[in-house]
Amino acid sequence: MSMSEYCDMFKAEANEHLQQLNHTLLELEQDNSNLENINIMFRAAHTLKGMAATMGYNKIAEVTHEMENLMDSIRNQEIDINSTIINVLFECLDQLEFGIENIETECDMDISAILLRLNEVSSSAEKHEHVAENVTCVSESIDLKEDDIKKCQSLCEDKDSSIFNVQVTLDETCLLKTARTGLVLRELDKMGTVVKTVPSQEDIDSGNIDNEINIVFVTANNENVVIEKISKVSEISNVKIDPLDLDNILAAEKTESMPSIPSTPTSTSKSMKNSMNEDNVKSVQSVRVSIERLDNLMNMVGELLINKSRLNQLAIELETKKLDETLASLDRLTNDIQVEVMDARMVQIDQVFNRFPRMVRDLSIEQKKKISFLTEGNEIELDRTVLDEIGDPLVHLLRNAVDHGIETPEERIAKNKTETGSLNLKASRLRNNVLIELQDDGRGIDPVKMRDVAIKKGLFERAQANDLSDREAMYLIFEPGFSAAEEVTDISGRGVGMDAVKNKIEDLGGSVELESVVEQGTTIRLKLPLTVAIIQSLLVNVGEETYAVPINNIVRDEVIEQDDIRSIKGEKVVNLRGEVLPLVDLHDVLSVPHNKENYRDNNNLLVVVVEKAGQHIGLIVDKLLGQQEVIIKTLDNKLLKNVKGFSGATILGNGNVALILDVPTLV
């Protein structure tokens, strides 16, 4: 494996941990009493640190190390979580993300600022710690368990000895803390019995020590002797010794332990539960496979499908019944393989959604707006290729909603709305599609304003604009170069307009719908295909040529009579049971060559009704050949750059190429 492969793996894994950190930190921000979240974050940061250090990404390791220290203090309840700490941690995550994103130049990353910020909050935390120490007496700073106390009691009974709490402070400059502490403990062991140390023996062995060590120590010797002996060990800056009164401790234990004892078991059982969960997760065996491999597999399955349909066709032509059984099982097998491969490419939409809460939080702080953001349907799965593409459009839509949709708290109160605006992002499965809905309860889109802007921008004359229905006027936001925003802000209006969103979604074979009521809010619906590589399509003949129409676009098919076709403003329409259906003759659109003699002498016309941006359009075709699964192959040749109306081509059972119609750009 080459370094770059390791690097990719590191990036992928590091991003997962970052995601987890972000997610948990958001939860912690909502509810800072749940310290289990800190534990989760600590583990994630720790793993990240280890990974980064192994790979030699020292800056990342350093930042995570400092984060760990901070989180450790929170965990030990030395500091209370406040918004400053949360913000600093968020900043750390951004810094880490930046570092991971630009991993090649990681060593040049400037982390001094972030380390300074981290130090600021931790040092303010240290003060907090000192304050606590000044108030509480030393004897309380060490927490003796029941069996510890019993041990002390039995030791005291045996000999004429007393219990001390020894506090040893190591030099700031002490390098081998473990060794120094070991020496101190050995000295103490010579004089008596060490009952308990804080930090624990394991922590000391693993080097997990601060400069201070608290030791509960039973000895027959005098205090001064003990101090003298310990002070002989070098690199010790201070030794403090206080006698411990067992009776006092026991009394305190009885009053204090009542609330503290139940809290300890719950937290441990919780963490135990968690570790068990982790084990469960780990027991599902999985392998990391690169997308490229899955893509190759997908392509090969595509070829297999083509060959299968070719075989089917040959069997029909040769009229051999013998092949039927084998072909049927081949059919089943290829179908199964296809389903498996498609499933393997499926990824939970959560992968895209989970970065949005953080984004909306930052945006709303920036905009001084109050927004409650909810996501739903995070478990819905989508094909990897689709998922990769929808991130940017969704970011754009969310930004729009925060920027233009939801009002400031003052404005909302004035309008008799709740102070906090709501923004909901919901994914759901709708047959072979995934529906993503973004709903806000903000200003809504005002058709009147839209018409005004359209006139101002010179897109329409006043009379033309007034002719537009409210719906059409609202849909103007999808026109290129149309921005309804009165002023361009940092957040939106940066050039990637709603038209880009619409184009992207339509490129993926999806559609965008818009619904908005003034002052009540806007809902934007994205309908996306589950996958892009293989689609169900209806094969049709136009003249002698065969085209594939994606089933996703098709509403139904109809037979109409030529005499029923009317012309409105030069466009062909037909009145079908009260619905006025615009007609498009594919012969004309595709400029299909035809000889006049056999051209539609029949009065009956076949029409495939398709949907485009919520509107129905009838496509006149000559023959329906039936439904078929087709593999989309792109037509990415320089020479075809300006060809519109096709989303790609596919290979038919007979080996010929058929073009796949792209309804949104065709008509």
Place this chain on the structure above:
Amino acid sequence: MQENMLKIDKKVDEDDENVLQLVIFQLGGEEFAVDIMQVQEIIRMPESTRIPQAPDYVKGVINLRGKIIVVINLDVKFNIEAKEIDENSRVIVVEVEDNILGMVVDSVSDVISLPHSNVENAPDIITSKIKAEYIQGVGKLDDRLLILLDLKRVLQESEMEHIEKIKKSA
């Protein structure tokens, strides 16, 4: 032994430098040549699918073992008259700057080696018929005159033409 092999290798290399390997094809009564390094394969004319709205010299797309490839009519491009498609017609599949495409030709006759010294700049007589920038040079082989095509130019320019066409129509 090894030394010998090295010598042989070197000799072949030297040959490569001085000699062009060319695929010769016929189109509208002329003989053309393209560098063999640009040619991927030569196939019989398969069924092709027309692409509406494509430039006029694009014949359509074909299925080449599962890959979809654009095929162009060189005769339309060069403004000469090709023969009707018959059993001698071939598609030369070429790769130019990561773009794979097929060129329909009347027939493919042979592959020859031509020393660089036999290639001259195009005389004006031929250029009157085919644009000079498409021609890399004229190769002389005995008494035959071979028009060496500069495929990069042929395909690059087609893009420019297309853009101009759009500009005019807009």
